[in-house]
Amino acid sequence: MARNNFSEIHPRLTLPNLLTGCRFVAAPFLLWLAWFGYHTAFLVLLGIAFLTDALDGLAARLTNQVTHFGAKLDSWADLATYLSVGFGTWWLWREIVHREDIYVYIIIACYLAPVAVGFIKFGKYASYHTWLAKLSAVSVAIAIYPLFLADIAWPFRVAVLIYAITALEQIAITLTLSEPSSNINSIMQLVNQHSHS
Structure with missing residues (x-):
């Protein structure tokens, strides 16, 4: 019951959306790592971000949670990642x-x-x-x-x-x-x- 109530109160806090949200969290850290010259750490975190990009869509399909909001969130997360990659690789x-x-x-x-x-x-x-x-x-x-x-x-x-x-x-x-x-x-x-x- 508690789980159902949580889903009703927070319908957008799904596994796919949380995976997508990881890319928003990663973006400023990618910029920080690049600015201070941490080449390897930048590529490792970027790999994790790319992995969540692959997993969020898979999770959405497997859990039947493909939504318009999730698609839009994914697009904006992509933009945050691309900007981080653009600036980060230029600095490094x-x-x-x-x-x-x-x-x-x-x-x-x-x-x-x-x-x-x-x-x-x-x-x-x-x-x-x-x-x-x-x-x-x-x-x-x-x-x-x-x-x-x-x-x-x-x-x-x-x-x-x-x-x-x-x-x-x-x-x-x-x-x-x-x-x-x-x-x-x-x-x-x-x-x-x-x-x-």
Whole structure:
């Protein structure tokens, strides 16, 4: 009974949302570690943040707690993580980041363009959590480690290509939708739904 009452009083304090919240907590610590030059600790904490990013969606599906609020919270947690990664890697590995600046600019543009299109069409932050978005997030997360630990750049550049394709899909979804939505698997799923409606 107490558990049910807790769920009614705090319906948003679910396991998936708590996992997502860990990324908000990690963000300032990532910045602190980077500012004071703790390279290894930064990468370890970043790995934990990436792990919670993977686990929150899985937990939401396994516990049947996929919600619009959870999707939005996840998007804002992603933004906090990306900002921490951007500033942190610049402080810690400035030469590598400067060398890869074209790819960094592409990632920034590919993040901002779908957001801008969403605000123009819907007046709000649109995020869809497609399979391609998940793939691009995983590919970027993995590519960071060979880039900064061993100065191997090609996985990062491949990840940027995947991220660019993801951005195009996000924009296509926004242009196809008549109203904001979340947790869309792919543009093909959306097109099929429209063709059968």
